Amino acid sequence: xxxxxxxASDANLAFAIARYREDALAEAYRRHAGAVFGLARRLLHxxxxxxxxxxxxxxxxxxxxxxxxxxxxxxxxxxxxxxxxRAVDQLRSEVARRRREEREARETxxxxxxxxxxxxxxxxxxxxxxxxxxxxxSERRPIELAYFRGHTYREVATILGExxxxxxxxxxxxxxxxxxxxxxxGLGLKGEQP
Amino acid sequence: MTHDEIxxxxxxxxxxxxxxxxxxxxxxxLASCPRCRAELASHREIxxxxxxxxxxxxxxxxxxxxxxxxxxLQDEPPALSPVARPSLRRRLALxxxxxxxxxxxxxxxxxxAAKVGNLDQQVNSLRHQVSVTSVLLNPAHRTVELTSGxxxxxxxxxxxxxxxxxxxxxPSMPALGSSQTFQLWALSRGKVxxxxxxxxxPTGAPIRLEAxxxxxxxxxxPLGGTPTPTTPVLVQGNLPVxx
Numbered sequence: 554x555x556x557x558x559x560x561a562s563d564a565n566l567a568f569a570i571a572r573y574r575e576d577a578l579a580e581a582y583r584r585h586a587g588a589v590f591g592l593a594r595r596l597l598h599x600x601x602x603x604x605x606x607x608x609x610x611x612x613x614x615x616x617x618x619x620x621x622x623x624x625x626x627x628x629x630x631x632x633x634x635x636x637x638x639r640a641v642d643q644l645r646s647e648v649a650r651r652r653r654e655e656r657e658a659r660e661t662x663x664x665x666x667x668x669x670x671x672x673x674x675x676x677x678x679x680x681x682x683x684x685x686x687x688x689x690x691s692e693r694r695p696i697e698l699a700y701f702r703g704h705t706y707r708e709v710a711t712i713l714g715e716x717x718x719x720x721x722x723x724x725x726x727x728x729x730x731x732x733x734x735x736x737x738x739g740l741g742l743k744g745e746q747p
Numbered sequence: 748m749t750h751d752e753i754x755x756x757x758x759x760x761x762x763x764x765x766x767x768x769x770x771x772x773x774x775x776x777l778a779s780c781p782r783c784r785a786e787l788a789s790h791r792e793i794x795x796x797x798x799x800x801x802x803x804x805x806x807x808x809x810x811x812x813x814x815x816x817x818x819x820l821q822d823e824p825p826a827l828s829p830v831a832r833p834s835l836r837r838r839l840a841l842x843x844x845x846x847x848x849x850x851x852x853x854x855x856x857x858x859x860a861a862k863v864g865n866l867d868q869q870v871n872s873l874r875h876q877v878s879v880t881s882v883l884l885n886p887a888h889r890t891v892e893l894t895s896g897x898x899x900x901x902x903x904x905x906x907x908x909x910x911x912x913x914x915x916x917x918p919s920m921p922a923l924g925s926s927q928t929f930q931l932w933a934l935s936r937g938k939v940x941x942x943x944x945x946x947x948x949p950t951g952a953p954i955r956l957e958a959x960x961x962x963x964x965x966x967x968x969p970l971g972g973t974p975t976p977t978t979p980v981l982v983q984g985n986l987p988v989x990x
Contacts, residue, residue: 579813604809623971681796707766725790727758728790732793735793
């Protein structure tokens with residue numbers, strides 16, 4: 554690896570990747586693959602499937618480096634969003650869906666789902682966890698079920714016994730609330746407050 | 748769906764919790780609605796924070812996954828091919844007149860002679876010079892000179908094809924600190940838009956121009972770039988009409 558990459562910004566790494574520099578992709582992998590793997594494994598509960606997601610996400614970064622727009626957020630955010638989308642697609646495939654339903658049925662038999670505890674297991678930054686935990690239940694639960702369980706909002710509506718429209722708007726208002734609270738608490742967010 | 752209905756879906760969309768058919772509808776709307784794109788970007792940021800294990804013990808991706816990735820990259824087309832992948836690595840399909848070939852060869856030799864670095868860099872810059880040279884060899888290319896108004900006189904040249912594909916060449920720019928990068932801006936419909944960061948050695952940086960752009964500017968920004976300019980323009984130049 555050339556020394557210029559070790560402290561290169563994400564944007565410059567992406568630029569070097571666009572110039573076919575494999576060492577730049579390796580550096581991006583070194584920085585972010587752990588987080589990508591962690592999220593995929595958290596969603597899929599399956600190490601091999603999570604590894605596959607990691608591989609897909611980084612090969613895609615190599616093949617289409619300009620899909621990452623440094624003005625819209627960090628490289629890590631971009632990679633995590635890619636990983637989440639892919640993991641959720643896998644979850645929604647038929648076989649995976651059946652496996653998940655069986656697992657959730659087992660969990661229900663052992664005292665119902667407890668997403669809050671599971672969210673605690675994944676090491677989210679304290680601030681983010683705190684802000685999520687501080688949301689009204691009506692906003693927090695649909696966000697958790699959708700993001701950490703990979704449910705569609707329609708499924709979330711069924712699980713919570715709420716109208717679909719209500720779930721949609723509570724997820725949106727919850728995300729907005731988190732954004733403004735994290736901005737107030739000084740976390741450097743790029744996006745404007747919607 | 749109306750704008751308001753789409754807007755209501757943006758949070759769900761950012762969490763990947765829409766059904767595929769609805770996702771398509773939102774995608775179609777996003778292509779033409781900057782306001783919804785901005786809101787979505789903000790939701791996505793929160794989603795990424797939820798998924799981000801910043802903290803004491805982030806998971807470690809196994810090394811053999813990297814080995815598999817690296818192995819699959821070698822299946823890609825040969826690195827030196829100037830017929831690149833889309834966008835940043837734009838496909839070049841050019842019919843070149845014979846006289847221009849001779850001129851081009853002289854130019855390639857000149858460009859190569861001007862840039863002798865270590866071997867690895869040579870491979871990278873050769874690959875890039877092939878692309879730059881292809882643009883220069885195309886008779887339809889236009890040249891845009893960017894200069895500073897006053898002393899010291901800084902310069903850079905942009906060569907661009909009618910399809911908007913271009914490169915920055917021959918920059919004569921100030922040396923930057925290690926925490927800075929050059930960033931390219933354009934004036935488009937009265938607004939300043941970023942065309943991306945160029946790094947501290949912008950020779951051969953690929954550029955994508957659009958017909959609405961009338962002025963190009965370069966300044967120095969913190970590494971990673973900024974959404975709007977925060978320092979004075981170093982060089983600028985007007986784009987020809989009807990590019």
